[in-house]
Amino acid sequence: MRAIDAGILICTECHELNRQDPDTDEQTCTRCGALVHARRPNSLMRTWALLITAAILYIPANLLPIMTVNSLGQGAPSTIMAGVIELVQHGMFPIAAVVFIASILVPTFKLVGIALLLFSVQRHQPLSARQRIIMYRFIEFIGRWSMLDIFVIAILVAVVNFGRLASIEANLGAVAFASVVILTMLAAVTFDPRLIWDNTESDDDHD
Amino acid sequence: MSDPVDTPQVSDLPLEDLVACHECDLLMRKPELAHGEKALCPRCGYEMYAHRYNVVERSLALVIAALLLYIPANFLPIMQLNLLGQSSEDTVWSGVVALFNTGMQGVAVVVFLCSMGIPLLKLLCQLAVLLSIRWNVGRNYGLLLYRIYHHLRDWGMLEVYLMGVLVAIVKLADMAALSVGLGLACFVSLLMVQVLLEVVMSPHQIWQALSGEDEHAGD
Numbered sequence: 001m002r003a004i005d006a007g008i009l010i011c012t013e014c015h016e017l018n019r020q021d022p023d024t025d026e027q028t029c030t031r032c033g034a035l036v037h038a039r040r041p042n043s044l045m046r047t048w049a050l051l052i053t054a055a056i057l058y059i060p061a062n063l064l065p066i067m068t069v070n071s072l073g074q075g076a077p078s079t080i081m082a083g084v085i086e087l088v089q090h091g092m093f094p095i096a097a098v099v100f101i102a103s104i105l106v107p108t109f110k111l112v113g114i115a116l117l118l119f120s121v122q123r124h125q126p127l128s129a130r131q132r133i134i135m136y137r138f139i140e141f142i143g144r145w146s147m148l149d150i151f152v153i154a155i156l157v158a159v160v161n162f163g164r165l166a167s168i169e170a171n172l173g174a175v176a177f178a179s180v181v182i183l184t185m186l187a188a189v190t191f192d193p194r195l196i197w198d199n200t201e202s203d204d205d206h207d
Numbered sequence: 208m209s210d211p212v213d214t215p216q217v218s219d220l221p222l223e224d225l226v227a228c229h230e231c232d233l234l235m236r237k238p239e240l241a242h243g244e245k246a247l248c249p250r251c252g253y254e255m256y257a258h259r260y261n262v263v264e265r266s267l268a269l270v271i272a273a274l275l276l277y278i279p280a281n282f283l284p285i286m287q288l289n290l291l292g293q294s295s296e297d298t299v300w301s302g303v304v305a306l307f308n309t310g311m312q313g314v315a316v317v318v319f320l321c322s323m324g325i326p327l328l329k330l331l332c333q334l335a336v337l338l339s340i341r342w343n344v345g346r347n348y349g350l351l352l353y354r355i356y357h358h359l360r361d362w363g364m365l366e367v368y369l370m371g372v373l374v375a376i377v378k379l380a381d382m383a384a385l386s387v388g389l390g391l392a393c394f395v396s397l398l399m400v401q402v403l404l405e406v407v408m409s410p411h412q413i414w415q416a417l418s419g420e421d422e423h424a425g426d
Contacts, residue, residue, distance in 0.1 A: 003227035003234045010227045013354050014414045015255075017222045031418045032350045087378070095377045098370065133231070133251050144364050147321060151364075151371030152378070154302035154318045157309060159288050159379065161295050166382075170311040178317050185361065197231040197251065 002197070009036045040192040044118055047191045051114050054183035057176045058111060062104075064173035067153050071166045079173060080104060080149060102148040103177075110146075110184045113139050114191065121195045132196045140188050146181040150174060228253055256411030261426065263416070266408040267337045269400055273330050276397040281323055283390030285372055290383040298390055299323060299368070326363040326401070332356035333408065340416045349417050357410075365398045 003010055007020040011029035018036050021027050029036050065077035078086070080103045087096035113135050120132060153170050160168040226237040228248035238246050245257035284296040299322055306315035332352045339349035372391065379385050415424035 001234050002232045004232055006234055008222070008225070008227060008234065010229050010232065012229065013357055014350075014418075015229045015411070016414070016418075017225055017227055019222065031414065031420075032354055034354060090381060092377055095374055099374060102370075129251075144361065144367055145370070147364050147367050148371050148374065150314060150318060151302075151322065151368045152374045153314075154306050154322075155285075155297055155371060155375040156378070158302040158305040159286060159295055159297035159375070160382075161305065162290050162293050165293065166290060169309045170306055170314060174311060174314050178314050182317070189361065193230045194232040197233070 004038045004194075009038055011036050012040070039194055039198075040190070043190060043192040043195060044122060047114065047118055047187045050183050050187035050190060051111065051118070054180050054187065055111055057180045057183065058107065061107075061173055061176035061180050064176060065171045066149065066173035066177060067156065067168055067170050069160075069166075069168050070164075073164060077171060080177065083149070099149065099152075102145045106142050106146045107180055107184065110139050110143060110188075114184065114187050117191065117196070121198075129197055133193065136188075136191070136193050136196060143181070143185045143188055146184075147178075150178050150181070226255060228255055257409045258412065259407060259409045262407065262409055262412045262424075263337055263340055263426065266333065266404060267341065269404040269407060270330055270334045270337060273397055273400045273404065274334065276393050276400065277327060277330065280390060280393040280397040283393060284388035285390040285394065286376065286379075286388055287386050288379060288383050289385075296388070299394070321362060321364040322368045325359050326365055326397075329356055329359050329363050330401075332359070333404070336413065336417065337408075340413070346417055346419065353413060353417060363401075365394070365401060369394065369398055 003017070009018045009020050009027065010016070011018060011032060011034055013034040014029060014032040016029055016031040018027065018030055020038070027036050028034065062080060065079050066083070068075045068077040070076075084096055084100045084104070087093075087099060117132055117135060117139075153168075153174055156168045157170055160166055220236075224237055225234060226246070227234045228251060230253040231248060231251040233248060233250045235249075240246060240256075240258040242258055242260050246255045247253065248255055281299040284298055287294055287296050303315050303319045303323070306312075306318060332355055336349045336353045336356070339345050339352075372394075376385065376387070412424040415421045
């Protein structure tokens with residue numbers, strides 16, 4: 001049985017159980033005072049909005065240069081993919097793999113994965129709830145790691161600072177990329193995982 | 208593991224005897240946990256809560272250790288680079304400043320928040336919550352701060368920053384003579400203390416102690 005069927009609401013912040021009060025729209029948790037809802041309001045719509053914004057920014061994030069390496073007066077702008085290719089050409093495969101996974105695979109997987117989750121919850125697809133929850137947890141856990149490239153740029157800009165001899169500056173692609181990471185993290189936070197288990201066959205096991 | 212409640216009278220049971228998984232909303236009878244045990248949701252496998260020893264005192268020790276490491280971790284040099292007789296240093300803070308000065312103010316703010324601002328705020332919230340439990344003062348503020356802490360949790364990214372340091376070291380190693388500094392050791396220690404703190408400071412016990420339901424939940 002689900003808590004929602006018993007008229008019990010879980011506080012999303014402190015996890016205290018609250019008995020649903022039918023007379024009010026804005027019920028607060030008896031323990032911590034946060035607003036409690038049976039399901040996060042408009043969770044699907046808000047997640048879609050954040051996700052679509054992220055998908056649009058994903059294009060400039062990958063096409064625009066994220067940083068420019070200036071050496072002896074010559075500037076070489078590089079995109080995310082170019083950075084990975086450069087690492088491969090220098091034979092640094094493990095680090096190239098880490099950057100490739102964090103900067104290219106993870107953001108792409110997150111965009112596709114959250115869209116799949118939303119689609120499967122909205123259409124009541126018989127995609128197993130267990131597959132969905134594994135995907136949700138993976139997306140939630142992995143999301144932060146895409147920030148890697150942004151931190152690398154911050155470190156490089158600070159340390160490679162030798163005037164005309166060599167310097168590194170950040171470019172607009174970095175702004176778009178950071179926005180994609182933040183928006184997809186917000187989308188994962190906005191999505192209510194309890195929706196995954198509503199309308200699934202596996203409910204029958206416990207009713 | 209606890210059993211899902213199947214009896215039709217479940218909604219009549221007092222709330223204190225029930226627990227619901229906050230990831231899948233399954234309603235169950237509340238299990239009694241001994242020290243060191245944890246309760247997992249039988250449907251989705253989520254760890255609902257754990258019961259640990261001496262939560263408040265151990266967490267307090269870790270928070271203080273983390274706060275002491277915070278300044279050296281962020282302001283001592285992580286690495287030095289030498290190129291044709293010129294040398295330059297990198298700290299977490301100088302990375303933020305350099306981004307800001309090259310016109311990337313937005314990205315600089317994001318890096319500042321994820322690597323310095325939010326980790327510090329998290330530690331201060333935890334310190335205030337633990338002191339509020341220990342000295343039994345300002346519990347309402349404690350509840351508010353602990354809620355804020357839970358919202359900030361995902362946004363502190365020390366471990367990602369450390370990986371960023373490793374990537375930068377590999378990228379630069381070819382180009383110039385590079386040496387790592389004391390700041391890196393402090394940063395790694397700060398990260399480890401913080402990870403340990405997340406494990407030790409069991410939220411369920413902190414909420415109970417904060418709200419006064421069970422004054423000794425954190426002992």
